Amino acid sequence: xxxxxxxxxxxxxxxxxxxxxxxxxxxxxxxxxxxxxxxxxxxxxxxxxxxxxxxxxxxxxxxxxxxxxxxxxxxxxxxxxxxxxxxxxxxxxxxxxxxxxxxxxxxxxxxxxxxxxxxxxxxxxxxxxxxxxxxxxxxxxxxxxxxxxxxxxxxxxxxxxxxxxxxxxxxxxxxxxxxxxxxxxxxxxxxxxxxxxxxxxxxxxxxxxxxxxxxxxxxxxxx
Numbered sequence: 001x002x003x004x005x006x007x008x009x010x011x012x013x014x015x016x017x018x019x020x021x022x023x024x025x026x027x028x029x030x031x032x033x034x035x036x037x038x039x040x041x042x043x044x045x046x047x048x049x050x051x052x053x054x055x056x057x058x059x060x061x062x063x064x065x066x067x068x069x070x071x072x073x074x075x076x077x078x079x080x081x082x083x084x085x086x087x088x089x090x091x092x093x094x095x096x097x098x099x100x101x102x103x104x105x106x107x108x109x110x111x112x113x114x115x116x117x118x119x120x121x122x123x124x125x126x127x128x129x130x131x132x133x134x135x136x137x138x139x140x141x142x143x144x145x146x147x148x149x150x151x152x153x154x155x156x157x158x159x160x161x162x163x164x165x166x167x168x169x170x171x172x173x174x175x176x177x178x179x180x181x182x183x184x185x186x187x188x189x190x191x192x193x194x195x196x197x198x199x200x201x202x203x204x205x206x207x208x209x210x211x212x213x214x215x216x217x218x219x220x221x222x223x
Contacts, residue, residue: 007070007071007072008033008070008073010073011063011086013034013035013036013045017139019045019049020142020144021074021142021178022045024178026056028177029057030177031057034046034049034060035060035065036060037062038062039061046058052150063089072097072098073093075100079103082102094130097133097170098133098134099135099136099137099139099171100137101140104117104125104197112204122192123192124189124190127163134166136160136161136162137189138159140159141156141158141195142158142214156215157182159194159195159198160185161187161188172184202214
């Protein structure tokens with residue numbers, strides 16, 4: 001289980017989604033470590049979060065440094081960078097909870113197109129790259145811009161997938177620590193393809209309607 005004193009590391013934490021999630025978890029009082037290929041970029045992100053969230057428990061460094069002692073690790077890098085980023089970290093991530101926020105999408109002229117992956121989804125590719133890690137997926141449909149702006153109110157669902165029930169439950173617990181987010185289980189990791197593709201739909205809706213839309217599923221009672 002994830003506890004309040006647990007630490008979160010974000011691989012790709014300087015990118016929009018990783019940075020936004022870091023902001024929200026810092027607001028929730030979690031200890032966050034921003035990872036990047038560049039320690040300087042990680043340090044810059046730490047300063048930005050410190051200015052937005054006074055008293056935030058946030059540090060930064062290169063990816064291998066921040067994941068070493070983390071209880072849970074979020075992967076928030078582009079699809080094309082998965083192999084080059086994760087291959088050097090395989091041993092360090094063994095046995096850990098690894099959460100994918102990566103979508104199986106290609107971007108052509110700024111517009112999303114489904115990527116054809118032999119594994120089926122980006123999360124399944126991460127599991128193939130990290131066979132000894134407990135991989136889940138989630139947070140795909142949350143707007144990076146809204147996450148990274150503490151003044152923005154969140155009121156939406158977060159779809160979580162994973163083969164390991166304890167890992168899936170821990171990921172839902174982390175999602176629930178973000179104010180305004182309701183975590184929902186979507187079963188096995190192979191189901192990650194569905195929320196991943198929703199990213200493309202939301203990007204199109206946002207472009208057409210000039211909004212930052214999210215997902216809310218009706219007919220499901222609140223706990």
